[in-house]
Amino acid sequence: MSGWFSTNILGNRDGEVLEDPGSFKTKEASKLSALEHILQPKLYPDLYSNFTHQVRINYYPPRGDNKEGWDNIDIFGWLGYPMQIKVNFLCRDSILAAPLVLDLVLFLDLANRCGMKGIQEWFSFYFKSPMCAPDLYPEHDLFIQLMKLKNTLRYLRGEEQITHLGLEYYD
Numbered sequence: 001m002s003g004w005f006s007t008n009i010l011g012n013r014d015g016e017v018l019e020d021p022g023s024f025k026t027k028e029a030s031k032l033s034a035l036e037h038i039l040q041p042k043l044y045p046d047l048y049s050n051f052t053h054q055v056r057i058n059y060y061p062p063r064g065d066n067k068e069g070w071d072n073i074d075i076f077g078w079l080g081y082p083m084q085i086k087v088n089f090l091c092r093d094s095i096l097a098a099p100l101v102l103d104l105v106l107f108l109d110l111a112n113r114c115g116m117k118g119i120q121e122w123f124s125f126y127f128k129s130p131m132c133a134p135d136l137y138p139e140h141d142l143f144i145q146l147m148k149l150k151n152t153l154r155y156l157r158g159e160e161q162i163t164h165l166g167l168e169y170y171d
Contacts, residue, residue: 001048002082003074004035007056011063012093019059030129031055038140065092100126114156122152 010018018024032053041048069089077083104126111120124130125145130138139145151161 001039001051001073001075003052003054003072005052005054005056005072005074006031007058007070009058009060009063009068009070010093011059011061012065014067014093015057015059015061015063018057024057027057028055034128034140037138065094067091067093067096110156122148125149 009015018027032055035053039048039051041051067090069087071085071087071089073085073087075083075085104123107123108120119131119133121130121132121136121139124132124139125142125148130140130145132138139148147163151163154161
């Protein structure tokens with residue numbers, strides 16, 4: 001991969017807030033670090049050590065609650081020939097977020113009823129910047145995140161886990 005250009009067009013309060021340079025810097029750092037963590041250029045220098053990643057967010061009031069995300073990913077194909085992957089994602093922020101928020105509320109209630117306290121790493125599946133215990137790295141691999149979610153639910157039901165939960169990190 002040689003580059004990734006990502007831009008969002010937002011018309012709601014998110015777009016208005018992110019028009020502020022200070023607020024945008026925080027969002028930009030979050031988006032840049034997530035891709036950096038996922039690609040792991042130090043482990044795969046031949047593939048990812050020298051790529052350009054740019055993030056833009058544009059506030060466009062007529063867009064309202066609609067969100068549009070454009071991504072352009074520049075890659076090398078066969079014989080090093082440059083190729084591009086383009087993604088155009090259109091949605092409503094509130095419709096996109098509503099089922100996720102509902103899941104999180106239900107899982108938070110479950111965790112509370114089961115006496116679980118502190119960072120709930122098993123919620124990583126729902127966050128771009130997941131939290132974890134100190135001295136651990138946040139897991140960005142969706143498959144591992146989903147496995148942690150499923151394993152925790154199996155653990156709470158008293159069923160056999162597919163793999164270890166990582167609860168020993170919190171003891």
